[in-house]
Amino acid sequence: MHSAVFLIEFGAIILGLGLLGRFAARFQFSPIPLYLLAGLAFGEGGLLPLGTSEEFVAIGAEIGVILLLLMLGLEYTASDLVTNLKTQYPAGLVDMTLNAVPGALMALLMGWGPVAAVVLAGVTWISSSGVIAKVMGDLGRLGNRETPVILSVLVLEDLAMAVYLPIITALLAGAGLAAGSVTLAIALGVAGLVLFAAVRYGRLISRFVSSDDPEKLLLVVLGLTLLVAGVAQQLQVSAAVGAFLVGIALSEEVAEGAHNLLSPLRDLFAAVFFVFFGLHTDPSSIPSVLFPAMVLAVVTAGTKIATGYWAAKRAGVSAKGRWRAGGTLVARGEFSIVIAGLAVSAGIEPSLGPLATAYVLILVVLGPLTARFTEPVATRVIRYRQRRAEAGAGAVGEADQAAGIGTSTGTGTGTDTSTGTVPAPRADQDETDRLGRR
DSSP states (O other): OHHHHHHHHHHHHHHHHHHHHHHHHHTTSOSHHHHHHHHHHTSTTSSSOOOTTHHHHHHHHHHHHHHHHHHHHHTOOHHHHHHHHHHHHHHHHHHHHHHHHHHHHHHHHTTOOHHHHHHHHHHHHOOOHHHHHHHHHHTTOTTSTTHHHHHHHHHHHHHHHHHHHHHHHHHHTTOOHHHHHHHHHHHHHHHHHHHHHHHHHHHHHHHHHOOSSHHHHHHHHHHHHHHHHHHHHHTTSOHHHHHHHHHHHOOHHHHHHHHHHHHHHHHHHHHHHHHHHHHTSOGGGSGGGHHHHHHHHHHHHHHHHHHHHHHHHHTTOOHHHHHHHHHHTTOOOHHHHHHHHHHHHHTSOTTHHHHHHHHHHHHHHHHHHHHHHHHHHHHHHHHHHHHHHHHHHHHHHHHHHHTTTTOOOOOSSOOOOOOOOOOOOOHHHHHHHHHHHO
């Protein structure tokens, strides 16, 4: 009877997630907010709390996080990461400063303490690679000139996670300075070792894992990932970081084959993860943090747009491309929930989970909209300001003419004594004019 109830509950969850995903695809937006809402509906304080299947959902959620990070690692080669670190690190520093600081300040203003401030800084800092990749594909922008800039910012955020997650793990565990330093040193050492091995021996590793049989390739890659993730967690590094490093170590045909095989599993268990996070958030606790979540969403949407604009300008992208890059980076999603989930599990601040849920719900819906409309809205605003400036300059000229100012008066020597010349346009106005004509 117990197993029958489990099968009914878990089957209903998977079926419901599939229907929600189809609904989201029909209207071309991310299913993540729907998955979170489903978890809220069937979790603590929800409409119909789950019973026997909750423990299995928790295990599935942990696998979901591991697969999310593994698939992100498969997207990049070690040489790509090294190149991005060398050329785009200023963009990463600007990204961290502009987007992590608002989250930390909000936590301190709410009196949550320094540990919660570090956690919320990560929630507001990291963009959603999954949502952004889908949005760029849907909008047909994968070949745009600003796309490498966007991907560079995302890669740097992924690399930062390899350092950030061990720090968070140590802080949440209450480790002291010495223990936290050892954990960070281990994380950096392992990450550096894996990157070195991937650059120097990537082909040998891929050849060892490679197989013409999809079944054997799937089993070897998945087994290796779970094994490394477990060892990493045992060393207090982070299972997610271990999975990310495994993805980096695999390259070429192996990475492509593993990506194709693991994508359906990633989608399944990632959906379970979002549901699991919602299950542990009481819906009645969200209204009390909705206003600070909205304020934080508005502020950090603006800082992400500024980040993308600055990074694209530094790369020599045109003004329209700068606005597109900024608007595309707004979405938050899986990483923010992963970070908040660690804090919720540690029980450091009861309101942090609801705030992160509301924050992600707002930006995962707003993100695709800013990606689509930031550039045309910015163009219209600039054109409107340009017309206002031109109209104002014309009105001043007419008034000067009526008053007899700015006309040439003969002095008998043929000298022009005009005093009402129109000043030359400023350099920033030239930039505005160029954008307005595009």
